[in-house]
Amino acid sequence: MNINIDAIKGQTFDAIVVGSGISGGWAAKELTEKGLKVAVIERGREIKHIEGYETAMKHPWEFDHRGRPTNMAAEEYWAGMRTGYTPNEEHRYLFENDKQNPYIEKKGGFDWIRAYHTGGKSLLWGRHSYRWNKQDFEANAKDGIGTDWPIRYEDMAPWYSYVEKFAGISGQAEGLDVLPDSEFQPAMAMTAPEVHFKNEVNKKLGRPVTLGRVAHLTNPGKVHTDLGRSSCNFRNKCMRGCPYGAYFSSLSATLPAAMRTKRLTMVHNSIVSEIIYDEATQKAKGVRVIDQNTMEVREYFAKIIFVNAGAIGSTSILMNSKSSRYQNGLGNDSDQLGRNIMDHHLNVGASATVEGFESDYMFGNRPNSLYIPRFRNWGKDKRDYIRGFGYQGGASRDGWGRGTGMDGFGATFKESLTHPGKWNVGFGGFGEILPDPNNRFQLSQTVKDKWGLPVLEFETSFGSNELKMREDMMHDAAEMLEAAGFKNVNAYNRQGTHIGLGIHEMGTARMGTSVKNSIVNKHNQVHEVKNVFMTDGAAMASSSCVNPSLTYMAMTARAADFAVSELKKKNL
Numbered sequence: 001m002n003i004n005i006d007a008i009k010g011q012t013f014d015a016i017v018v019g020s021g022i023s024g025g026w027a028a029k030e031l032t033e034k035g036l037k038v039a040v041i042e043r044g045r046e047i048k049h050i051e052g053y054e055t056a057m058k059h060p061w062e063f064d065h066r067g068r069p070t071n072m073a074a075e076e077y078w079a080g081m082r083t084g085y086t087p088n089e090e091h092r093y094l095f096e097n098d099k100q101n102p103y104i105e106k107k108g109g110f111d112w113i114r115a116y117h118t119g120g121k122s123l124l125w126g127r128h129s130y131r132w133n134k135q136d137f138e139a140n141a142k143d144g145i146g147t148d149w150p151i152r153y154e155d156m157a158p159w160y161s162y163v164e165k166f167a168g169i170s171g172q173a174e175g176l177d178v179l180p181d182s183e184f185q186p187a188m189a190m191t192a193p194e195v196h197f198k199n200e201v202n203k204k205l206g207r208p209v210t211l212g213r214v215a216h217l218t219n220p221g222k223v224h225t226d227l228g229r230s231s232c233n234f235r236n237k238c239m240r241g242c243p244y245g246a247y248f249s250s251l252s253a254t255l256p257a258a259m260r261t262k263r264l265t266m267v268h269n270s271i272v273s274e275i276i277y278d279e280a281t282q283k284a285k286g287v288r289v290i291d292q293n294t295m296e297v298r299e300y301f302a303k304i305i306f307v308n309a310g311a312i313g314s315t316s317i318l319m320n321s322k323s324s325r326y327q328n329g330l331g332n333d334s335d336q337l338g339r340n341i342m343d344h345h346l347n348v349g350a351s352a353t354v355e356g357f358e359s360d361y362m363f364g365n366r367p368n369s370l371y372i373p374r375f376r377n378w379g380k381d382k383r384d385y386i387r388g389f390g391y392q393g394g395a396s397r398d399g400w401g402r403g404t405g406m407d408g409f410g411a412t413f414k415e416s417l418t419h420p421g422k423w424n425v426g427f428g429g430f431g432e433i434l435p436d437p438n439n440r441f442q443l444s445q446t447v448k449d450k451w452g453l454p455v456l457e458f459e460t461s462f463g464s465n466e467l468k469m470r471e472d473m474m475h476d477a478a479e480m481l482e483a484a485g486f487k488n489v490n491a492y493n494r495q496g497t498h499i500g501l502g503i504h505e506m507g508t509a510r511m512g513t514s515v516k517n518s519i520v521n522k523h524n525q526v527h528e529v530k531n532v533f534m535t536d537g538a539a540m541a542s543s544s545c546v547n548p549s550l551t552y553m554a555m556t557a558r559a560a561d562f563a564v565s566e567l568k569k570k571n572l
Contacts (some may be wrong), residue, residue, distance in 0.1 A: 001480075006128040008301070012569075013039045013265070015277050016287055016302040018272050018317065020121025023536040024308035025250025026163070028258040030560035031306070035536070036567075037263050039300055040255075041289060043271040043309070044116030047123075049251040053241030055090050063089045075099070082111050082501060091239040102494055104444060108461035110341070111500030118268065120310070121503070124239050127215045127247050128392065129169050130546035131160050131180040140542050143386050146340060146435035147512040149521035149541050159554035166257075167248040167553065168224055170232075170368075171213030171327060179210075179373040181545070185218045187211045192360035193395040193423050198370070200484040202206045207375050207480070212368045212392060215248035215550075229257050231351075234364025247367070267300070269293055271451055275305060275321040275330055275532060283531045283572075284330075290451050304531045304563050304572055308556070311341075311537035312441065315508040316456060318519070318526075318534075319443050331526035333515050338442055340435040340507035341460055342543040347494040347501065348470045350477035351426030352486035354395060361397065363421060370394045371428065372480070374474060374545055385468040387434065389545045391477060392545045393427030425486055429473035432545040434465050435507055439499065460499040504548050506540035524559040531572045 014036035017027045024040060031038045046052075046472040060066055069077070069379040071089040076099040080086035085443045085526035086095045096114040103112055115121045134153040141148040157180075164183040172187040188211055190198065198209040216232040217224055224230075229245035229252055238247055245252035258264040276299065278285045286301035307314045319337055321330035373390040375381065398421025403413070439461070470493050478491040499505075512518020515527040519538050535556040537548060566572045 011299065012301040013037045015039075015304045015306065015563075016041060016300055016303060016306055017306045018287065019043075019120060019307070019313065019536070020118050020250050020255065020266070021115075021308065021310065021536070022122045022125070022250060022549050023252035023556045024120070024306070025122060025258075027253040027306040027308055027535065027560055030263040030557050031564065032258040032263040034560070034564040035263070036420040036564065037265075038258065039265045039267055039302070041120075041267045041272055041287065041300065042106055042118055043292060044268065045117070046266070046268045047086055047118045047251065049245070049256070050243045052118075053243055054093055056237060056240045056243050058090070065089050072515050079111050080113060080304065082498065083113065083503075086113055090237070091124070094239070094241070102449065102455055104447065104455055104457040106457040107459035109496075109498035110441075110460045111498045111503075111507070112456040112458070113503045114310075118266070119249050119255070122249040123241055125549055126188045126547065127238065127367070128547040129164070129167070129182070129215045129437065129550040130371075131182055132156070132454035132544050132546065132551055133178055133180055136542065136544040138229040139387065140226045140435070145386075145542070147510060147517045148542055150511060150513050156554050156558070157549070159558040160550065163550065164252065166223060167215050167253065168217040168220065168229075169213055169550075170216050170218040172210060172211050174210050174239050176208060176373060178375075178378055180549075182213060184213070188214075188216075188218065188366055189363060190370065192357045193354045193361045193393050193425060194370055196357075197395070197480075197484045197486075201372075201480050204483045205480065207372060209370055209372050212371045214368045216367060217246050227253060229253065232367065234366055236365035236367040238367050238523055270298070271453070272309070272317050273320055273451075273453060275307070275317060277321060277323045277326065278331060279323065279325055281528065282325075284529055290453075292451065295451070303567060304533065305554075306533045306535060306560070306563075307538075308536045309507040309533075311508050311540075312456065314534055314536055314538040316441075316443070318509060320453065324549070330532070331519050331529050333528070334512075334517055334519065334543060336437070336510055336517070336519055338508055339437040339440040340510055341439040341441065341458075341499060342433045342435055342506040342540065343499045344430040344502035344504045344545060345433055345462060345466050345470065345497065345499070346428055346430055347428065347497040348431075348473045348492065349393065349428035350474065350481055350489055350491040351424065352481040352489045354425055354486050355422035357423055364479035369406040370427075374502060376469075376476075382551050383468075383472065385431040385465045387465070387469070387545065389469060389473050391427040391429050393425070395423055397421055397423050425481065427477045427480070429470075429477065430502065430547075431466060431473055432543050433499065435462060435510070435542055436463055441508070447475065462499065481566065504537070506537040506543050506548060509534050509538035510541045511539045523562045524555060533559050533563060
């Protein structure tokens with residue numbers, strides 16, 4: 001056997017991070033800043049901050065198809081088409097081609113939206129950033145659903161503060177138990193109809209309405225400007241990539257912070273096929289990767305491994321990591337790998353038209369919405385289902401694009417489109433999905449992708465709890481719009497909506513109290529392979545009804561702190 005010692009040395013690190021998205025970026029930052037030599041292994045291509053944002057500065061008329069998906073894109077991005085926006089011309093280059101990266105919907109439907117490149121979906125996320133409340137961490141135990149969280153809000157609160165200060169979260173403090181306040185930068189402004197809506201809904205229905213809490217800098221501090229980040233420009237072209245670094249992403253914030261330590265190595269185009277388990281030490285010793293372009297197989301070695309490839313990607317790696325000890329996937333003594341897929345169910349709410357406010361407009365194109373916190377099954381309210389939902393939405397005026405649906409032509413017609421159109425308002429619900437072991441994915445036994453890895457087979461569907469909740473989500477949205485006095489209220493509950501559409505996939509390698517009921521412990525360690533950590537959506541034991549990314553950030557920073565402490569104690 002010929003062993004290239006130099007090559008092994010060049011592929012040996014203190015820590016390996018799999019994936020460069022929101023949680024992977026945070027792992028890289030925290031581990032390098034604490035003195036570790038870190039390799040981030042990204043399965044996709046390299047994208048560089050600013051220069052890599054191909055469409056960020058383009059005008060509508062500079063797109064061949066005015067931003068719309070082509071017939072070819074509609075066919076190849078078949079899962080993305082269900083979102084209504086991901087295959088659009090402005091940002092399609094940042095999403096994955098579903099035809100080239102197939103998966104199987106064995107039962108029901110699952111919308112698996114992916115982004116394989118530096119920064120992952122941190123370049124594409126909706127940026128709404130909310131803390132979970134105390135009850136969110138207690139609900140599973142209270143309801144006898146899934147498995148109890150081994151942590152509580154008090155464990156997470158200091159880490160929420162820690163990541164919020166670095167990321168930069170704009171928002172309004174409200175003092176609500178249901179939606180704990182964050183470390184806020186100044187909030188963005190509401191429009192006049194939104195202020196009216198907020199006041200009327202609060203007065204008539206007793207429901208709070210606030211500005212969305214979003215990861216956009218409105219008053220950057222030195223920690224942000226030192227990385228080249230600046231204030232939000234209110235362009236609302238965020239999904240194309242932000243050249244100003246105004247919104248938080250791995251590319252604008254955590255990876256540059258890690259890079260300046262000079263302890264970060266980025267490895268692109270490298271698909272992690274499995275974690276290498278050492279039977280003698282009962283630890284992982286590294287990862288095996290496949291070069292997505294050349295098919296070359298390489299191995300990288302480290303003392304600790306953070307698996308941050310997304311809820312589905314991370315768990316599929318553990319499933320593929322088989323050994324004589326773990327024949328059903330690394331750490332899978334509980335048979336929970338791949339189970340309990342969660343998301344937030346949406347495509348339900350209401351819209352209306354607004355009369356008056358003709359002399360009012362808005363500042364720029366606000367990349368944000370209003371947020372209505374959960375009010376069902378909270379306090380004295382009791383429903384025939386458990387958990388709850390919140391809403392995102394707001395008011396805006398029709399722009400020049402309204403001309404496509406209007407009669408008219410010529411100079412007078414064109415001139416009319418230079419004036420603002422009517423106000424419209426709408427709110428869509430985000431509802432909690434309960435953990436269900438039957439909502440799952442498995443490795444196909446018969447179909448492999450072009451890299452020789454098993455294609456994933458999904459079985460997912462809404463349960464009765466979600467279906468009952470959706471009725472309230474529709475009716476309550478209409479009720480609030482009517483309470484505000486808006487006209488032509490249209491309530492909707494779109495059928496054919498799948499799990500995954502919220503792009504908040506969670507579960508699949510849940511955190512729990514023992515190796516018998518879960519994959520990872522309270523420190524996000526795989527129970528019996530303690531140098532492997534999972535801190536992305538895979539670890540979630542329940543889903544709450546708020547956007548989850550802030551919790552992933554806090555969970556990652558917390559786990560990284562513990563991991564380094566354990567390394568220093570020589571426990572890993």
